[in-house]
Amino acid sequence: MESPASAVLAFPTRERWSMRKEHAHLSDEALVAQVARGDEDALGELYDRVGRIAYGLAVRVLRDERLAEDAVQEGFLAVWRSAATFRAERAKASTWILTLVHRRAVDLVRREERRRTEPLGDDTPAASAEAAEPTDEAAWLRFERERVQTALRQLPDVQREALELAYYGGFSQSELAQRLGVPLGTIKSRMFSGLARLRELLDESQEGSWKTEFTS
Protein backbone atom coordinates (compact mmCIF):
# COMPACT_ATOMS: atom_id res chain seq x y z
CA MET A 1 0.00 0.00 0.00
CA GLU A 2 1.26 3.44 -0.79
CA SER A 3 1.99 5.63 2.16
CA PRO A 4 -0.86 8.12 2.65
CA ALA A 5 1.48 11.10 2.64
CA SER A 6 3.40 10.12 -0.44
CA ALA A 7 1.53 12.74 -2.41
CA VAL A 8 2.09 15.53 0.08
CA LEU A 9 5.03 17.05 -1.69
CA ALA A 10 6.19 16.78 -5.22
CA PHE A 11 8.96 18.78 -6.77
CA PRO A 12 8.27 19.00 -10.49
CA THR A 13 11.39 19.17 -12.58
CA ARG A 14 9.62 21.05 -15.35
CA GLU A 15 9.80 24.36 -13.55
CA ARG A 16 13.33 23.98 -12.39
CA TRP A 17 16.22 25.79 -13.79
CA SER A 18 19.34 23.80 -14.27
CA MET A 19 22.72 24.45 -15.84
CA ARG A 20 23.46 20.80 -16.38
CA LYS A 21 21.11 19.40 -18.93
CA GLU A 22 22.26 15.83 -18.40
CA HIS A 23 21.09 16.03 -14.80
CA ALA A 24 17.93 18.01 -15.30
CA HIS A 25 15.87 15.02 -16.37
CA LEU A 26 16.92 12.85 -13.40
CA SER A 27 14.67 12.36 -10.41
CA ASP A 28 15.88 13.57 -7.02
CA GLU A 29 16.44 9.96 -6.02
CA ALA A 30 18.51 9.23 -9.13
CA LEU A 31 20.60 12.30 -8.34
CA VAL A 32 21.32 10.96 -4.86
CA ALA A 33 22.51 7.73 -6.47
CA GLN A 34 24.83 9.81 -8.67
CA VAL A 35 26.08 11.71 -5.62
CA ALA A 36 26.89 8.36 -4.02
CA ARG A 37 29.25 7.76 -6.91
CA GLY A 38 31.04 11.03 -6.28
CA ASP A 39 29.23 13.16 -8.88
CA GLU A 40 29.59 16.76 -7.69
CA ASP A 41 27.31 18.15 -10.40
CA ALA A 42 24.54 15.92 -9.12
CA LEU A 43 25.01 17.46 -5.67
CA GLY A 44 24.81 20.91 -7.29
CA GLU A 45 21.58 19.95 -9.04
CA LEU A 46 20.09 18.73 -5.75
CA TYR A 47 21.07 22.03 -4.19
CA ASP A 48 19.36 23.90 -7.04
CA ARG A 49 16.19 21.94 -6.37
CA VAL A 50 16.02 21.81 -2.58
CA GLY A 51 18.55 24.40 -1.36
CA ARG A 52 16.14 27.30 -1.40
CA ILE A 53 13.57 25.53 0.75
CA ALA A 54 16.27 24.18 3.05
CA TYR A 55 17.63 27.68 3.53
CA GLY A 56 14.18 29.16 4.22
CA LEU A 57 13.67 26.48 6.84
CA ALA A 58 17.06 27.05 8.46
CA VAL A 59 16.50 30.83 8.63
CA ARG A 60 13.14 30.25 10.25
CA VAL A 61 14.66 27.99 12.91
CA LEU A 62 17.89 29.91 13.49
CA ARG A 63 16.78 33.50 12.78
CA ASP A 64 20.27 34.20 11.58
CA GLU A 65 21.34 34.07 7.94
CA ARG A 66 24.94 33.11 8.57
CA LEU A 67 24.06 30.25 10.91
CA ALA A 68 21.37 29.19 8.45
CA GLU A 69 23.94 28.94 5.68
CA ASP A 70 26.11 26.81 7.97
CA ALA A 71 23.19 24.48 8.64
CA VAL A 72 22.42 24.15 4.92
CA GLN A 73 26.07 23.58 4.05
CA GLU A 74 26.48 20.89 6.69
CA GLY A 75 23.20 19.28 5.68
CA PHE A 76 24.34 19.02 2.07
CA LEU A 77 27.75 17.75 3.11
CA ALA A 78 25.96 15.06 5.09
CA VAL A 79 24.11 14.20 1.87
CA TRP A 80 27.44 14.02 0.07
CA ARG A 81 28.97 11.81 2.72
CA SER A 82 26.14 9.42 3.25
CA ALA A 83 24.36 9.29 -0.11
CA ALA A 84 25.17 5.58 -0.45
CA THR A 85 23.12 4.85 2.68
CA PHE A 86 19.99 6.49 1.24
CA ARG A 87 17.16 4.12 0.37
CA ALA A 88 14.75 5.60 -2.12
CA GLU A 89 12.04 3.05 -1.37
CA ARG A 90 11.74 4.41 2.16
CA ALA A 91 11.87 8.17 1.87
CA LYS A 92 11.93 10.79 -0.83
CA ALA A 93 15.29 12.42 -1.43
CA SER A 94 13.94 15.92 -0.83
CA THR A 95 12.45 14.82 2.49
CA TRP A 96 15.71 13.20 3.50
CA ILE A 97 17.70 16.36 2.70
CA LEU A 98 15.27 18.60 4.55
CA THR A 99 15.37 16.22 7.53
CA LEU A 100 19.17 16.47 7.63
CA VAL A 101 19.15 20.26 7.38
CA HIS A 102 16.43 20.56 10.01
CA ARG A 103 18.26 18.29 12.43
CA ARG A 104 21.40 20.35 11.98
CA ALA A 105 19.54 23.65 12.44
CA VAL A 106 17.90 22.37 15.60
CA ASP A 107 21.24 21.24 17.01
CA LEU A 108 22.67 24.69 16.29
CA VAL A 109 19.77 26.59 17.81
CA ARG A 110 19.89 24.53 20.97
CA ARG A 111 23.42 25.74 21.45
CA GLU A 112 22.39 29.36 21.15
CA GLU A 113 21.45 30.32 24.69
CA ARG A 114 20.50 33.79 23.49
CA ARG A 115 17.66 32.31 21.52
CA ARG A 116 16.18 30.69 24.62
CA THR A 117 15.57 33.86 26.53
CA GLU A 118 13.62 35.58 23.76
CA PRO A 119 9.89 35.79 24.34
CA LEU A 120 7.63 33.73 22.14
CA GLY A 121 6.41 35.96 19.41
CA ASP A 122 5.14 35.96 15.91
CA ASP A 123 8.05 37.94 14.62
CA THR A 124 9.67 35.15 12.68
CA PRO A 125 10.49 35.69 9.00
CA ALA A 126 7.59 33.55 7.86
CA ALA A 127 5.10 35.58 9.87
CA SER A 128 5.80 38.53 7.62
CA ALA A 129 5.88 36.36 4.53
CA GLU A 130 3.03 38.19 2.82
CA ALA A 131 4.94 41.44 2.93
CA ALA A 132 8.27 40.01 1.86
CA GLU A 133 7.09 37.50 -0.71
CA PRO A 134 10.15 36.73 -2.80
CA THR A 135 9.61 37.38 -6.47
CA ASP A 136 12.52 35.42 -7.86
CA GLU A 137 11.41 31.90 -7.04
CA ALA A 138 9.66 29.29 -9.08
CA ALA A 139 5.89 29.28 -9.43
CA TRP A 140 5.57 25.73 -8.16
CA LEU A 141 7.26 26.69 -4.90
CA ARG A 142 4.93 29.65 -4.34
CA PHE A 143 2.00 27.40 -5.12
CA GLU A 144 3.15 24.68 -2.73
CA ARG A 145 3.78 27.18 0.04
CA GLU A 146 0.32 28.66 -0.32
CA ARG A 147 -1.18 25.18 -0.26
CA VAL A 148 0.65 24.21 2.95
CA GLN A 149 -0.15 27.53 4.62
CA THR A 150 -3.81 27.11 3.78
CA ALA A 151 -3.77 23.66 5.34
CA LEU A 152 -2.02 25.00 8.44
CA ARG A 153 -4.69 27.66 8.87
CA GLN A 154 -7.34 24.95 8.98
CA LEU A 155 -5.75 23.19 11.94
CA PRO A 156 -7.17 23.76 15.43
CA ASP A 157 -5.15 26.57 17.06
CA VAL A 158 -3.57 24.43 19.76
CA GLN A 159 -2.35 21.91 17.20
CA ARG A 160 -0.94 24.54 14.86
CA GLU A 161 0.80 26.25 17.76
CA ALA A 162 2.34 22.97 18.93
CA LEU A 163 3.57 22.08 15.43
CA GLU A 164 5.00 25.50 14.67
CA LEU A 165 6.79 25.84 17.99
CA ALA A 166 8.09 22.31 17.74
CA TYR A 167 9.32 22.40 14.16
CA TYR A 168 10.42 26.01 13.82
CA GLY A 169 11.33 26.69 17.44
CA GLY A 170 13.98 24.09 18.01
CA PHE A 171 12.66 23.34 21.48
CA SER A 172 12.67 19.96 23.15
CA GLN A 173 9.26 18.56 24.01
CA SER A 174 9.74 19.15 27.71
CA GLU A 175 10.67 22.78 27.03
CA LEU A 176 7.54 23.08 24.91
CA ALA A 177 5.38 21.75 27.72
CA GLN A 178 6.97 24.20 30.13
CA ARG A 179 6.59 27.19 27.84
CA LEU A 180 2.99 26.46 27.04
CA GLY A 181 2.19 25.53 30.64
CA VAL A 182 0.61 22.18 29.74
CA PRO A 183 1.53 18.61 30.71
CA LEU A 184 4.05 16.77 28.52
CA GLY A 185 1.42 14.24 27.51
CA THR A 186 -0.77 17.03 26.16
CA ILE A 187 2.07 18.36 24.01
CA LYS A 188 2.78 14.90 22.66
CA SER A 189 -0.80 14.32 21.70
CA ARG A 190 -1.15 17.79 20.12
CA MET A 191 1.92 17.18 17.97
CA PHE A 192 0.69 13.76 16.97
CA SER A 193 -2.87 14.83 16.12
CA GLY A 194 -1.56 17.98 14.47
CA LEU A 195 0.74 16.08 12.11
CA ALA A 196 -1.94 13.49 11.35
CA ARG A 197 -4.54 16.19 10.60
CA LEU A 198 -2.11 18.23 8.51
CA ARG A 199 -1.31 15.12 6.50
CA GLU A 200 -5.01 14.64 5.79
CA LEU A 201 -5.53 18.26 4.80
CA LEU A 202 -2.56 18.15 2.45
CA ASP A 203 -3.80 14.95 0.87
CA GLU A 204 -7.20 16.55 0.29
CA SER A 205 -5.76 19.66 -1.30
CA GLN A 206 -3.49 17.52 -3.47
CA GLU A 207 -6.59 16.55 -5.42
CA GLY A 208 -7.06 19.33 -7.92
CA SER A 209 -3.56 20.65 -7.56
CA TRP A 210 -2.22 21.87 -10.92
CA LYS A 211 0.82 19.75 -10.30
CA THR A 212 -1.25 16.65 -10.69
CA GLU A 213 -2.19 17.58 -14.23
CA PHE A 214 1.15 18.99 -15.23
CA THR A 215 3.42 16.30 -13.94
CA SER A 216 1.45 13.14 -14.52
Place this chain on the structure above:
Amino acid sequence: MENGIHELTAGYALDVLDADERWAYETHLASCERCREELTSFWETAAALAVATSGPAPSPDLRDRILTAAREDRQVVVPLESRRRRRLTPVLGAAAAVAALVALAVGLWASQLSGDLDDARRALERERAAALVLVDPSARTVSLEAGEGRLVVGSDGQAVLVLDGLDPAPEGKTYELWIVEGESASPAGLFSGSEGTDIVALDGTVEPGNVVAVTLEDEGGVQVSENDPIVASESV
Protein backbone atom coordinates in the same frame (compact mmCIF):
# COMPACT_ATOMS: atom_id res chain seq x y z
CA MET B 1 6.23 1.51 27.82
CA GLU B 2 5.70 0.22 24.30
CA ASN B 3 2.87 2.65 23.74
CA GLY B 4 4.99 5.45 25.14
CA ILE B 5 7.64 4.67 22.57
CA HIS B 6 5.15 4.66 19.67
CA GLU B 7 4.03 8.11 20.76
CA LEU B 8 7.51 9.47 20.18
CA THR B 9 7.04 9.18 16.40
CA ALA B 10 5.65 12.71 16.00
CA GLY B 11 8.33 14.15 18.27
CA TYR B 12 11.05 12.34 16.37
CA ALA B 13 9.78 13.62 13.01
CA LEU B 14 9.67 17.16 14.39
CA ASP B 15 13.09 16.85 16.09
CA VAL B 16 11.90 17.70 19.60
CA LEU B 17 13.39 14.66 21.33
CA ASP B 18 16.47 14.94 23.50
CA ALA B 19 19.45 12.66 22.88
CA ASP B 20 18.26 9.82 25.15
CA GLU B 21 14.78 9.80 23.68
CA ARG B 22 16.19 9.82 20.14
CA TRP B 23 18.35 6.85 20.95
CA ALA B 24 15.51 4.93 22.57
CA TYR B 25 13.27 5.67 19.62
CA GLU B 26 15.82 4.71 16.97
CA THR B 27 16.40 1.42 18.75
CA HIS B 28 12.67 0.82 18.81
CA LEU B 29 12.39 1.75 15.14
CA ALA B 30 14.58 -1.14 14.13
CA SER B 31 11.95 -3.59 15.31
CA CYS B 32 8.65 -1.77 14.69
CA GLU B 33 7.30 -1.72 11.16
CA ARG B 34 4.29 0.33 12.28
CA CYS B 35 6.50 3.15 13.55
CA ARG B 36 8.65 3.07 10.43
CA GLU B 37 5.57 3.54 8.25
CA GLU B 38 4.24 6.28 10.49
CA LEU B 39 7.57 8.05 10.63
CA THR B 40 8.02 7.98 6.86
CA SER B 41 4.69 9.64 6.45
CA PHE B 42 5.26 12.15 9.28
CA TRP B 43 8.61 13.08 7.79
CA GLU B 44 6.87 13.92 4.53
CA THR B 45 4.43 16.09 6.43
CA ALA B 46 7.22 17.80 8.37
CA ALA B 47 8.91 18.52 5.02
CA ALA B 48 5.70 20.34 4.05
CA LEU B 49 6.24 22.58 7.09
CA ALA B 50 9.65 23.37 5.60
CA VAL B 51 7.99 24.42 2.34
CA ALA B 52 5.66 26.71 4.28
CA THR B 53 8.56 28.95 5.26
CA SER B 54 9.76 31.74 3.07
CA GLY B 55 12.39 34.35 3.29
CA PRO B 56 15.39 35.80 1.54
CA ALA B 57 17.27 33.70 -1.00
CA PRO B 58 20.56 32.25 0.20
CA SER B 59 23.72 34.02 -0.83
CA PRO B 60 24.73 33.04 -4.37
CA ASP B 61 28.09 31.92 -2.94
CA LEU B 62 26.52 29.19 -0.86
CA ARG B 63 26.24 26.77 -3.76
CA ASP B 64 29.94 27.10 -4.58
CA ARG B 65 30.91 26.84 -0.94
CA ILE B 66 29.01 23.57 -0.62
CA LEU B 67 30.55 22.11 -3.78
CA THR B 68 34.04 23.20 -2.76
CA ALA B 69 33.61 21.73 0.70
CA ALA B 70 32.31 18.51 -0.85
CA ARG B 71 35.32 18.33 -3.15
CA GLU B 72 37.69 18.75 -0.23
CA ASP B 73 35.75 16.44 2.00
CA ARG B 74 36.35 12.78 2.20
CA GLN B 75 33.26 11.14 0.83
CA VAL B 76 32.99 8.30 3.25
CA VAL B 77 30.63 5.92 1.60
CA VAL B 78 31.74 5.70 -1.99
CA PRO B 79 32.53 2.16 -2.97
CA LEU B 80 34.32 3.26 -6.13
CA GLU B 81 36.67 5.42 -4.14
CA SER B 82 38.84 2.44 -3.26
CA ARG B 83 40.75 2.92 -6.47
CA ARG B 84 42.49 5.99 -5.22
CA ARG B 85 43.30 6.86 -1.68
CA ARG B 86 42.59 10.33 -0.55
CA ARG B 87 44.13 12.46 2.09
CA LEU B 88 41.50 12.75 4.76
CA THR B 89 40.33 16.17 5.80
CA PRO B 90 38.47 16.55 9.06
CA VAL B 91 35.70 18.98 8.24
CA LEU B 92 32.56 18.11 10.07
CA GLY B 93 33.31 16.10 13.18
CA ALA B 94 30.54 15.22 15.57
CA ALA B 95 27.84 17.09 13.67
CA ALA B 96 28.37 14.88 10.66
CA ALA B 97 28.18 11.81 12.84
CA VAL B 98 24.70 12.81 13.91
CA ALA B 99 23.66 13.53 10.34
CA ALA B 100 25.07 10.26 9.10
CA LEU B 101 23.13 8.44 11.79
CA VAL B 102 19.90 9.96 10.52
CA ALA B 103 20.80 8.74 7.07
CA LEU B 104 21.53 5.31 8.44
CA ALA B 105 18.25 5.28 10.32
CA VAL B 106 16.57 5.74 6.95
CA GLY B 107 18.81 3.21 5.30
CA LEU B 108 18.25 0.68 8.01
CA TRP B 109 14.56 0.45 7.22
CA ALA B 110 15.33 -1.04 3.89
CA SER B 111 17.67 -3.70 5.17
CA GLN B 112 15.91 -6.97 5.49
CA LEU B 113 15.74 -7.19 9.23
CA SER B 114 14.28 -10.29 10.75
CA GLY B 115 11.39 -9.90 13.14
CA ASP B 116 13.66 -10.86 15.99
CA LEU B 117 14.16 -7.89 18.31
CA ASP B 118 17.66 -8.84 19.43
CA ASP B 119 18.80 -9.27 15.85
CA ALA B 120 17.32 -5.91 14.97
CA ARG B 121 19.02 -4.22 17.91
CA ARG B 122 22.33 -5.82 17.04
CA ALA B 123 21.94 -4.66 13.47
CA LEU B 124 21.27 -1.12 14.64
CA GLU B 125 24.24 -1.14 17.01
CA ARG B 126 26.36 -2.23 14.12
CA GLU B 127 25.05 0.50 11.86
CA ARG B 128 25.85 3.02 14.55
CA ALA B 129 29.33 1.63 15.03
CA ALA B 130 29.80 1.79 11.27
CA ALA B 131 28.65 5.40 11.11
CA LEU B 132 31.04 6.43 13.84
CA VAL B 133 34.01 4.89 12.02
CA LEU B 134 32.92 6.34 8.68
CA VAL B 135 32.78 9.88 10.00
CA ASP B 136 35.95 9.57 12.09
CA PRO B 137 38.19 12.22 10.52
CA SER B 138 41.31 10.20 11.24
CA ALA B 139 39.95 7.03 9.64
CA ARG B 140 41.88 5.69 6.67
CA THR B 141 40.95 3.67 3.65
CA VAL B 142 42.39 0.31 2.66
CA SER B 143 41.81 -1.01 -0.85
CA LEU B 144 40.48 -4.47 -1.55
CA GLU B 145 42.62 -7.13 -3.11
CA ALA B 146 39.48 -9.03 -4.12
CA GLY B 147 35.92 -7.74 -4.34
CA GLU B 148 34.51 -4.28 -5.01
CA GLY B 149 34.57 -1.73 -2.24
CA ARG B 150 36.95 -0.77 0.50
CA LEU B 151 37.80 -1.10 4.13
CA VAL B 152 37.69 1.94 6.41
CA VAL B 153 39.80 1.68 9.56
CA GLY B 154 39.18 4.06 12.47
CA SER B 155 41.90 5.39 14.71
CA ASP B 156 41.18 2.82 17.42
CA GLY B 157 41.33 -0.15 15.03
CA GLN B 158 37.57 -0.46 14.54
CA ALA B 159 36.87 -1.31 10.95
CA VAL B 160 34.00 -1.02 8.51
CA LEU B 161 33.76 -2.87 5.25
CA VAL B 162 31.95 -1.04 2.45
CA LEU B 163 30.99 -3.45 -0.32
CA ASP B 164 29.45 -2.76 -3.66
CA GLY B 165 27.83 -5.33 -5.88
CA LEU B 166 27.78 -8.23 -3.45
CA ASP B 167 24.53 -10.14 -4.02
CA PRO B 168 22.36 -10.99 -1.01
CA ALA B 169 23.42 -14.32 0.48
CA PRO B 170 21.31 -17.23 -0.85
CA GLU B 171 18.64 -18.81 1.32
CA GLY B 172 20.23 -20.73 4.19
CA LYS B 173 23.59 -19.01 3.74
CA THR B 174 25.31 -16.06 5.36
CA TYR B 175 28.37 -13.98 4.73
CA GLU B 176 30.99 -14.19 7.45
CA LEU B 177 33.65 -11.59 8.22
CA TRP B 178 37.19 -12.57 9.19
CA ILE B 179 40.17 -10.80 10.63
CA VAL B 180 43.20 -12.64 9.32
CA GLU B 181 46.48 -12.45 11.19
CA GLY B 182 49.20 -14.45 9.50
CA GLU B 183 47.91 -18.02 9.27
CA SER B 184 45.00 -17.63 11.68
CA ALA B 185 41.60 -16.13 10.99
CA SER B 186 39.15 -14.99 13.69
CA PRO B 187 35.43 -14.68 12.98
CA ALA B 188 34.34 -11.01 13.03
CA GLY B 189 30.59 -11.18 12.48
CA LEU B 190 27.90 -12.26 10.04
CA PHE B 191 25.81 -10.31 7.53
CA SER B 192 23.24 -11.28 4.98
CA GLY B 193 24.07 -8.79 2.24
CA SER B 194 21.59 -6.53 0.48
CA GLU B 195 20.94 -5.19 -2.98
CA GLY B 196 23.25 -2.25 -3.50
CA THR B 197 25.90 -1.19 -1.04
CA ASP B 198 26.61 -3.11 2.17
CA ILE B 199 28.17 -1.27 5.06
CA VAL B 200 29.24 -3.64 7.83
CA ALA B 201 31.16 -2.99 11.01
CA LEU B 202 33.51 -5.75 12.11
CA ASP B 203 33.36 -7.22 15.59
CA GLY B 204 36.76 -6.72 17.19
CA THR B 205 39.58 -4.49 16.04
CA VAL B 206 42.22 -4.80 13.34
CA GLU B 207 45.94 -4.18 13.64
CA PRO B 208 48.57 -3.22 11.11
CA GLY B 209 49.43 -6.24 8.99
CA ASN B 210 45.96 -7.83 9.35
CA VAL B 211 43.77 -8.64 6.38
CA VAL B 212 39.97 -8.53 6.42
CA ALA B 213 38.12 -11.19 4.43
CA VAL B 214 34.58 -12.39 3.71
CA THR B 215 33.44 -15.96 3.07
CA LEU B 216 30.06 -17.47 2.30
CA GLU B 217 28.98 -19.98 4.97
CA ASP B 218 25.93 -21.92 6.08
CA GLU B 219 23.47 -19.99 8.22
CA GLY B 220 24.81 -19.42 11.71
CA GLY B 221 28.40 -19.10 10.55
CA VAL B 222 31.44 -21.16 11.49
CA GLN B 223 34.45 -20.82 13.76
CA VAL B 224 36.87 -22.16 11.16
CA SER B 225 36.14 -21.70 7.48
CA GLU B 226 37.01 -24.15 4.74
CA ASN B 227 35.86 -21.80 2.00
CA ASP B 228 37.88 -19.41 -0.09
CA PRO B 229 37.34 -15.74 0.61
CA ILE B 230 35.08 -13.85 -1.79
CA VAL B 231 36.40 -10.53 -0.56
CA ALA B 232 39.83 -9.75 0.86
CA SER B 233 41.43 -6.47 1.77
CA GLU B 234 44.99 -5.45 1.28
CA SER B 235 47.09 -5.50 4.39
CA VAL B 236 45.79 -2.97 6.95
